[in-house]
Amino acid sequence: MTPWMLTEAGHGAAAPFAARFESIGMQLPERRVTTRELMASTRHHTRIDLERLTGIREHRVCGPDDTSLSLAIGAARDCLARSHYTGADLDMVISASITRYVDGTTHRFEPPLSLAIKQAIGAPAATSFDVSNACAGMLTGVFVLNDLIRRGVIRRGMVVSGERITGLGSNAARVIRSILSRQLASLTLGDGGAAVIVERAPEGHRGILLAGFTTLAGYSQLCLGQPARHHPGAQMYTRARKIHQVAMADAPPLIEDALVQADALIGDIDWLIPHQTSVRAIRSGERALAEQLGAHPRHTAVTVDEYGNTASTTLFLAIHRYLTDHRFVTGDKILLLSVASGLEVGVVLFEMDELEASHGHLH
C-alpha cells in the first residue's frame, strides 16, 4: 500500500546500500537561564507559570560572541572529534538551521552557512548547501543524506545546525501579557548546536531502517517566524494549541503507516525521541500513541526540561545526551520524530550499533 509519507522505499524502490549514524556532536552555551528568570523579564506582569505549563526548568543562552554559525561550527568539530573521519573525508555538508546569524544581529542569506562551516572543519571538497525546514531541518538533512548514501551517490556526509534563537524570547518578553499570546512559545526556546555524520553502513549492519517525511500544508500558517519590525532579531507567532491538536490527531496514524515500510510496529520501538517542545506535549504524545495504536515505545527521551526547545537541533541534542548517559544499548530500535512548522511530520527509525560504544571516545 502507498504510504502517505515520502519514504526512500516508496513505490517499491530498492537501493544497494544502507546508511547509519556514525557520530553525533553538540555545542551548548554555558550560560543557563531559568524559566522563572525568563518570565521575570517580561515587561508586563503576567502570572503565567510557564515552568508548570511546559516542564521546562531552564534554557541555555548564548553569550554576546556566540552566533548560529559559531554554534554550528562548534557542534561540527565535536562531531568530528567523536568520529573516525576528518573533515576531508566528508562528501557533503548540509546546514539546516532556522536562524542564520553570523554576528549578533546579522542574518546571512548568501553565501550559504554550510560554506563557512565546511571551511572551518577542513572539508573544502565536500558538496555543500543549506536546507530550511523549520524545526525539522536537521532531520530533513538526514532524510536527504540517507537517500544519497543508499543510492551510492556519496559515502558519508554531515548535517549540522546552530540555533541562536533565544532572541525571539527577548522580543516576545516585551509584548506578552497573557497565556493567550501567540508569542508565548518564544519563551520556551533555548540556544544550541548539533551535528551528525551519516555514513554508508558496513555490510551486515542495518543502520537506518526507515526515513519518511510529509508536509501537512493545510496547517502551514500555524507557526510563523520572521524578522521583528522594529527590533533586532526575529519574532515567532505560534498557535500552539492548534498545532498540538493536529499533531496528536494526525501523527500516530502517519507513524504507523510509515512503519509498515520497515515491517515494524510501534510496540517494537525501544526509544522514541520526539521533537522537544515541552514535557507536557511529549507526555500527551505518548498517550495519543497508546490510545490510537494500542501500544507505545518502551521509553521516551526528554531533554527539553534542561535545554528548552532548541529548534532544529532538539533530536540530536537528545541523542547526544542519552548516548553520553549510556541510556541506549546496542540493538535498540530508536524512532526520531519531527513535528515542526509547516506542518512537517518526519520519522527516522534506526538500530543502535557501534555509535553507542564509540560516542564517548574522542579521537
Next chain:
Amino acid sequence: MGTCIEAVATAHGGRVFGRGARHLSDVAATACLARAHHRADELDLLINAGIYKDHNAAEPALASIIQHDLDANCGDPPRLGHHGTFSFDVLNGGCGVVTAAQLVDGFVGPGSARLGLIVAADADPSPRSSQGYAFSAAGGAMLLAHVDGDAGFQRFALRTFPEHAGLFEADLCWRPRAGLRHRGRNVVEIYEAPGFAACCVDRAAEVAAELLANAALSAGDVDLVIASQYPRGFGALVARRLGIAGERVPEVAASLASAHTAGPIAALEAAFESQRFARARHTLFVTAGAGITVGVALYRAG
C-alpha cells in the same frame, strides 16, 4: 530509470508593481502543472529554491506555504492509502535549482517518488530600504517526472570556491537609524565586488569542462546551455569559454533577464517555447552564485 523535465513556467513581477516571492511561485507552479496536465495532488515532493521571500520569513519553509496554495495533499486530515506531498526549502543561491534537481532526482529517478516540483522565486522583500538588491522580481517552476529508460539527468556537479566567498554577501542587518521615524529596521544589504561576475564565469567554465570530460563529451556535443541569468551575460560568456556556439544559449525575456534563483528556469522556458529543448540531445545546465558556488548538470533527451 531516470528523471525527466516535463514542463517549466515562469512569472515576473510586472513593470510597475512588484509581487512577492510567494505569489510569483504560486503563479509559476500553477502554470507549470497546467502545461504538463498534472494535478497538484500528484506531487510527491516540492522543493523551493528561492532566497528572498515575503517578509524575509524564516519559518515555515516557503515550500509548505506554496504546497498549501496549490492544494497539494494538504493533509487535513491525511488520506491514508494515498501518497502525500513533502515540501522543504533549499538555500544555495544561484545554484538552488540545480541543487534541488539533484535532490529530486534522488527520489524520482529510482522511483521512490513519481513527480517532483521545484519552485524558485525572489522578490525584494522591502524595496524602499534594501541596499544593493539587483535581481528582478521573478519566479519559475520546473516539473520533474520519473521515466523508464536512461533519459533525463545524467550527472550533477556542485563545487564551491570559498576563497572567493567575500565577492558576494547578502545579509539582513539591523540598522538602528533606518525606517520610518528612524526607529530602526532590519535591512536587506547585498554587497557585490566588481570581480564577482568574471569569477563566476571562470569557475563555472572550469567545473562544466570537467563534467563534460567525465561524461566523455566535447563542447560540440552540447546542443543547449541553460544558465543562470545573474550575473548578466553569464551564460554566453561561459559558453564562449567552453567553445560552445553562442546560439546554443537561449535568450530570456527582458522581464526575466536579472532573475536570481529562477534564472535557469527562465532560460529553459525560452528553450521550450522555441522547441530547442525538444530538439536537443545534450543539455548542459550551468549555474553560479555566492560562495562562489557552481552547480552544473548534464541532461540527455530520450
